[in-house]
Structures are given as structure tokens and as C-alpha cells.
Amino acid sequence: xxTFNITINGxxxxxxxxxxxxxxxxxxxxxxxxxxxYGCGISQCGACTVHFNGSAVRSxxxxxxxxxxNEITTIExxxxxxxxxxxxxxxxxxxxxxxxxxxxxxxxxxxxxxxNPSPSDKEIENAMDGNICxxxxxxxxxxxxxxxxxxxxx
Amino acid sequence: xxxxxxxxGRRSFIKSVSVAGGGLIIGFNWMACKGPAEEGSExxxxxxxxxxxxxxxxxxxxxxxxxxxxxxxxxxxQNVKTSMPMIVAEELDVDWNNVVVEQAPLNTEVFxxxxxxxxxxxxxxxxxxxxxxxxARQMLLxxxxxxxxxxxxxLSVENGVIxxxxxxxxxxxxxxxxxxxxxxxxxxxxxxxxxxxxxxGTSRKNVDAKKIVTGQPLYGLDTYKDxxxxxxxxxxxxxxxxxKTMDDxxxxxxxxxxxxxxxxxxxxxxxxxxxxxAAFSKLVVxxxxxxxxxxxxxxALNVExxxxxxxxxxxxxxxxxxxxxxxxxxxSTDIHATLMxxxxxxxxxxxxxxGDPEKAFKNAARVIERSYTCPFLAHNCMExxxxxxxxxxxxxxxxxxxxxxxxxxxxxNKRLGLELEDIDVQMTRMGGGFGRRLYGHFLVExxxxxxxxxxxxKLVYSREDDMxxxxxxxxxxxxxxxxxxxxxxxxxxxxxxxxIPESPLFANRFPAGAIDNYLAESWTxxxxxxxxxxxxxRSNFIAGAEQSFLDELAEEMGQDPIxxxxxxxxxxxKDPVGEENDYDAARYAGVLKLARDKSGxxxxxxxxxxxxxxxxxHNSYVAxxxxxxxxxxxxxxxKVTCAVDCGIVVNPDAAKNMxxxxxxxxxxxxxxxxxxxxxxxxxxSNFDTYKLIRHKQAPKKIDVHFVDNGIxxxxxxxxxxxxxxxxxxxxLYKATGKRFYRQPFINELQTIDTExxx
Numbered sequence: 001x002x003t004f005n006i007t008i009n010g011x012x013x014x015x016x017x018x019x020x021x022x023x024x025x026x027x028x029x030x031x032x033x034x035x036x037x038y039g040c041g042i043s044q045c046g047a048c049t050v051h052f053n054g055s056a057v058r059s060x061x062x063x064x065x066x067x068x069x070n071e072i073t074t075i076e077x078x079x080x081x082x083x084x085x086x087x088x089x090x091x092x093x094x095x096x097x098x099x100x101x102x103x104x105x106x107x108x109x110x111x112x113x114x115x116n117p118s119p120s121d122k123e124i125e126n127a128m129d130g131n132i133c134x135x136x137x138x139x140x141x142x143x144x145x146x147x148x149x150x151x152x153x154x
Numbered sequence: 155x156x157x158x159x160x161x162x163g164r165r166s167f168i169k170s171v172s173v174a175g176g177g178l179i180i181g182f183n184w185m186a187c188k189g190p191a192e193e194g195s196e197x198x199x200x201x202x203x204x205x206x207x208x209x210x211x212x213x214x215x216x217x218x219x220x221x222x223x224x225x226x227x228x229x230x231x232q233n234v235k236t237s238m239p240m241i242v243a244e245e246l247d248v249d250w251n252n253v254v255v256e257q258a259p260l261n262t263e264v265f266x267x268x269x270x271x272x273x274x275x276x277x278x279x280x281x282x283x284x285x286x287x288x289x290a291r292q293m294l295l296x297x298x299x300x301x302x303x304x305x306x307x308x309l310s311v312e313n314g315v316i317x318x319x320x321x322x323x324x325x326x327x328x329x330x331x332x333x334x335x336x337x338x339x340x341x342x343x344x345x346x347x348x349x350x351x352x353x354x355g356t357s358r359k360n361v362d363a364k365k366i367v368t369g370q371p372l373y374g375l376d377t378y379k380d381x382x383x384x385x386x387x388x389x390x391x392x393x394x395x396x397x398k399t400m401d402d403x404x405x406x407x408x409x410x411x412x413x414x415x416x417x418x419x420x421x422x423x424x425x426x427x428x429x430x431x432a433a434f435s436k437l438v439v440x441x442x443x444x445x446x447x448x449x450x451x452x453x454a455l456n457v458e459x460x461x462x463x464x465x466x467x468x469x470x471x472x473x474x475x476x477x478x479x480x481x482x483x484x485x486s487t488d489i490h491a492t493l494m495x496x497x498x499x500x501x502x503x504x505x506x507x508x509g510d511p512e513k514a515f516k517n518a519a520r521v522i523e524r525s526y527t528c529p530f531l532a533h534n535c536m537e538x539x540x541x542x543x544x545x546x547x548x549x550x551x552x553x554x555x556x557x558x559x560x561x562x563x564x565x566x567n568k569r570l571g572l573e574l575e576d577i578d579v580q581m582t583r584m585g586g587g588f589g590r591r592l593y594g595h596f597l598v599e600x601x602x603x604x605x606x607x608x609x610x611x612k613l614v615y616s617r618e619d620d621m622x623x624x625x626x627x628x629x630x631x632x633x634x635x636x637x638x639x640x641x642x643x644x645x646x647x648x649x650x651x652x653x654i655p656e657s658p659l660f661a662n663r664f665p666a667g668a669i670d671n672y673l674a675e676s677w678t679x680x681x682x683x684x685x686x687x688x689x690x691x692r693s694n695f696i697a698g699a700e701q702s703f704l705d706e707l708a709e710e711m712g713q714d715p716i717x718x719x720x721x722x723x724x725x726x727x728k729d730p731v732g733e734e735n736d737y738d739a740a741r742y743a744g745v746l747k748l749a750r751d752k753s754g755x756x757x758x759x760x761x762x763x764x765x766x767x768x769x770x771x772h773n774s775y776v777a778x779x780x781x782x783x784x785x786x787x788x789x790x791x792x793k794v795t796c797a798v799d800c801g802i803v804v805n806p807d808a809a810k811n812m813x814x815x816x817x818x819x820x821x822x823x824x825x826x827x828x829x830x831x832x833x834x835x836x837x838x839s840n841f842d843t844y845k846l847i848r849h850k851q852a853p854k855k856i857d858v859h860f861v862d863n864g865i866x867x868x869x870x871x872x873x874x875x876x877x878x879x880x881x882x883x884x885x886l887y888k889a890t891g892k893r894f895y896r897q898p899f900i901n902e903l904q905t906i907d908t909e910x911x912x
Contacts, residue, residue, distance in 0.1 A: 021444075022446065035370065038445075039538075040840055042841070042842060044841035094359050094363060097232070097812070098536065098537075098583070099583065134534055134586050135819070136816070136817070
């Protein structure tokens, strides 16, 4: 057990945990921030995606020892009132079916648009390929990303 | 207007919701249909009624006109949590913006079928949902008429406001709800004509969407309660094996670990429900404080496993009968393939026979014979199996993802000996279902573990546990034969289908009824691998196989594949063979024609390869036309045109979403997914080895068209899934010049690529 300081959604947190504990389980078990989902534990499905200093990472593969002293944003902190352009686009397109993977999809999509506000279809596919949606909402996810991006053709 | 007996009587109006619901009806989801309202804010104060009046188990009305509608069925992503309340709201005549939706508690006295399966929620809920809304509406009208001392016939309602024609007096539902709650339940109520629908047939957003996109707790795995421990299982590494012994001393000393023990979920003397299917009954359990600690302990645990001769004996006999010298009774995919190809069909039973197929085949100028197979599949719900259980003081509280809460309650009753009224099963939104959560063994395991620990626990399956502890889609095999005469006319049709351990045959579905000489045979082979329903059971294979064969047959006969099917359907409609045919040939033809028109089939498209398919299952009809190309060695799917006849479409945009998802799901599983076995051991245990379709592989565009026929709604969750596999196989043939007989197609597609390169 060790003590770690970490900034999550702009708030300083002090965590007591085994250094190997993945950020995913710190968020869920320790902080009860359950929006970040467990899907595979081996960074193959993307359900646990969070922003690590602004970039999309899989929190199931990021031990707390490496996450400490860095800025983490989770789905709960993406926007104050759930009105991030990507979240709004998701609501307008009514993307979710079961909804379980969508937080991870939104975190990957918002990180993509931050570094590339006008992604092409190919760029969207490449950036999103690590996020599995078992219900098959891929076409809607792409439509929502395009809606939230500057590349939308009216 | 249709008059309908309410039939729900006083018994259904027991205030059971608040009793059985426990905490579920507290904490209203204001975010569901309005913007998020901060606690203590003006907006919330305006919305929150001082008092609720329950008019029946489906709904209650606040004194300010806000209506809470309970969605009775489990939500697995099919969006019934939005569409079922829409049906109630329609007949209640209320403004959808004033509706708050809550998941109903399990209550079999009030609700008719609280189960997510068979694409039946809307179809079987249709009448009771409408009746509940119409009954409450009538009670509100009666109360208003009484207050104003006017006949009910002089009143009308719009958006929750009652108006008296003569005096122009108005009163809101909120104001009259208290009086309405005292009104005798009418014996008969009128249902609306379809033409008067204002909510049904209009697109309404998913009531949980805001919570989903902001990461609020919704799913079973999101459950955290005071004093709750985490439990995980360790299971035999292979089907046919069982627990022998373990060394758990060191593991019990690990940080956070509370206990390590074994359980027997389903003892032999227990009377099981149909839903009590489990890969393994005897499991090792590790309980601890946090998920990561328990995961570490699981890895460190040293367990020895043994062959279970009771399980392997029959399989060994089967393998030996097929001449396998090294028969071990532990199953492998290559052995399955041999058994299905060589042994299964020799044990066939005739299920249906029309005319004289033997004679027709004997006299045939030409016989076309093709065989198709598919592998086992894991459901792979994105939210792994889990359940919260708190069993103490003679009561059980169970909360989590379950498609069959009613049966789960009975299982707990049988397993723990608790009275039904002391068992509270609560439904959470589910991170996928696909049939996997029909089988509630994980709920029973959680209850047994909680009882043993004397503490609330959450049972969590790792992805590996989830994938290797499957209730899998069985492996299937089918051989089709068609007899053609000298004029290239189809004279007989033979289907011989089987699987491990169930047959995918639907003997009375098309093309039965369209051919004079028809023979359908079925067989099964034993297995120790646990299997169950997987989205569109049996159809999920046989549709694609049949539609591939019909495509090949049409080509052999020199006919357009759509016209070929339409001609057969025309025969089935005008002069059906047999009386057991369980499809409507006109509706079947309807979706084919719609897909043909919408896709521009007749115009063709030279740059893309195109395949068609159509199928009937779960009371609905779907035709799909798929356009694709091959780039490098990857199939690129440009567009799928879907035509769907599921009767009245309650929530059109959400229904489109369902068809898009089913289409992608069907393509994905046919192309990429398989669960294989070696010596009883599942060979895929996570998404690095188990392939699921991803963003890049999804179709660029999916066009969805519904047949508008006003027929009461039929299934939609499953029907779009099976046929697209046939459309895909037929398009792949056009793209590669090779027919695809074995799922997943990617394996053979890669072989072609290798052949081309070498």
C-alpha cells in the first residue's frame, strides 16, 4: 500500500492503494466514479477510456503509480452540465443502445476532436477503432463525431 | 375505436409498486426527459409534486401534472424503457415532456411478462400497456365529470388537460388525480384508433441517454453499497473438468482478501428453472475488499482440477463411435467438425415431408448439394456478468443485470429456501443482453456467496471469466439439396440440419410451403459445453445458410435472386403446400420488394458487389441488400439497405438504431467471430483473440425502411440480425467469385488471399 496524489476532474485526491492498481479500479472502487467502465482489462475494448493530460488512454492499463501527479479527466468531468459538444451530439443523434461502451467512445471522440477538430472519415475510424460497441452503434457514433466536429456538412 | 376489457381489476391495482419497489421509486430521474435539475433549484421545486396518486401499477400522477410511468421489462439496449412508457403515455393522452420514466419493480401480479427475450416486449406488452394508459385516462375523465356534474361523453383530453365542451371548463390531470384515484376501475375502456396516435410513431429520445453520456450509475456493475465486498469466481479451465483441491493459505493472507471457499450453485437435488443453465456448478470463490485485490488473489491461487468422468463418458463414446482412437471426452473444435460432417446426419429424424421428395431426387436431371457450418459464439455483453446480493435475516436483496427476473426469484426460492415475498430482485439497465442474461446462474452464485459470507457482496466476472464461462450459441451444420428437372425447374428441396447440442431447423418456415416435394430432417449431438439462446436463436445461423443456398440455386437456374424468391413466395401465397407454414408469404414478399426498390436493385452498380437476403423470425420480416468491395484483403461494406415489416413502429428513430445495430452485429459475427475449443478449453478468452466487429469494419451507411401497414407491433430486437449474414455471403461471392460456406467468413477470405498471392 502507498499514498498517491492525483488530480481527477480538476479536484485533488489522495489515494491509498497498491501501486499496481489500475486507474480504472481506483476510479470505480475507491472514488465511486463509475462512468469509466470495465470491459476487458487488457486495453482491447476502450470502455475504460479517460483523458490523461488531455490524451485518450485506457485506464485499465494505467497503474495508479504512473497516473499520480497527472491530470485525469473522466466522463463525469468532461463538462460541468453534460453539455460538451460531443455529449450534445450523442444526445441529438440518440446514439446509445445498451450504452455501456458509450462513455469510452465519447472520451475517445472528444480527445480526437481536441487535437483534430475536422477529422476525415478515415481519421475518425482510426481514432475510434480501439472502442468496441457490441450493440453496433458505429454508424451513429461516426455521425455524432461529425456533428460535433467542424467538418460537418449541413 | 376499439373497446377492450380492462381485465386488470382491483387485484392489479394493489399499491404493490411502492411495496415491492423499495428504493427504486425514490430518486426520480429528472434528467430523463428534462435537462438536469440541480437539487434545491427552482426548476426542481417546480417539477417535484407534493403528492403522487397511483392510478394503477403502471403509472402515478403528481398533483402538478407530472406523470411517472413504470417501464415493466428489463432494458438490455433494445430501448423498451422508452418505447413501453410511450405506449402508456399515448393512451393516457399526456404530454411526453411531463413524463418521468422509472424501471418498474418485479411484480408479476401487475405486469404480464417481465422478461427481455424473443423480441416480445412490445408485441406482448402492446395491449396491457395501452389498457393501463386508457384505464387511467378514463378514471381521470370520470372524476372530472363527477366534479363538474356533467356526462363523461362531453369531455375531451389533450396533453393531460381535460376540457368540457359545453362550458369550456378545463382541469389538469394533476388537479383531478386525487379524485381519480378513488374512482372504481372501469370494466371496459376504449383504445385509440391508430390514426389518432400522437406519440406512437414519433421519434422520442432514449430516456436514459443523458445519464449514459454523463457517466451516471446505471448498470449492475456500478453498484456500491456500504459494507459491500467484492467476490470473483475461479472455474475449471475446460468443459468436462471439475474442482479437485486447492492451496489457498497464502492467498488468504493477501491484502484485502476476506475468504476463499468453494460453492455448489446448483446442488443435484435442487429443482431447477429453465433459466438455471451454468457452465460449471462447482466454483472456487475469492472474496475481498476491492476488485483489483481479488483479481490478484485469483492469479495467485493454486487450484488442481480433475477430469469429471460423468461428464466426459458420453462424449468419449460418441467420439469412439466416429472411429476416433484418441477419444478423451474433452471436446475440440476439429472433432466437432468431423462429428457434424460425418456422424450427425446419419442420426436424422424426419420433421416434415411434403409430396415425394425421394422420387423427385431420383428422377432429377441435376442435384445441387451444399453444406454450411458455424462455430460456437460467446455473447460478450460489454458489461461482464455481475450481481449484487445481500442475503441476511431470512431476506434476499438482489440487484443487477438479469433478463429473467421472475425466474431468478424462483431460483433463489428453490436454492436458498426463502419465501418469494422475502426475495427482492431489482432490475438495472444492462450493458447488453443478447440472450446471455436469460441464464441467471451468476445471480444465484451471488446469493449463495452472500449467504455464506453473511455480508452484502457484488459478484464480478472478469472478461476472461465471462467469455470462458459461456452459455454459448451452439455450433450448427446444415446440408441443403435441390432437385432440378431437365427444364431447370426446381422439383424438390431437402434440408438436413443439426448441431451441437441442438438443431437449428425450422421445418415450417420458407421455403416450406413453396415446393411440392419437401423434406426437412433434424439431428443433434451431445456436448458438455453449456449453450443457450443467442440473439435470434437458430435463425442466427440457418437464415444465412438458407439464403446463401437460395442465391446459389437462383444462379444455377439462371434467375434473378430476388425474382426467384418472389416467384416461390407467390406460389406459397396462392397455392401453399401443407398447412403448417408459419409465415405470411405476402409480407415476406413485401420486404423483398421494398428493399429492391429502395436499393435500386434493377439499376445495379458496377463498382460494388451486391448480395440480397430475406428472412422471417420473431414475427417480423426483414430483407437486406448489401453492397461491398474488397480492398487489399479486407472486405469493405459500403451500404446495407434494410426493409423491415414489424407492424406499427412505436419509436421510429430508435427502431432504426436497432436495425442498424442488428445489421452490424450480424455482419460482424458472420465475418469475424468464433469460439473454438481444444481439449474442452475455450481458446478465446478476451478481445485480443476473440474478434468482434470494429469501427473500421462497419458499413459506411445503413438505410432502414419500414413497411407501413398498421398491424400491431411484432419483434424487432432479433429479426435484423440473421438475414444480413446471407446478404453478406452472397455479396462476398460476387466480390471474390467464391462461395462462402463456413462462418466466420474471414478465415476462408484470408485463404483466398493467400491463394492469390502464391
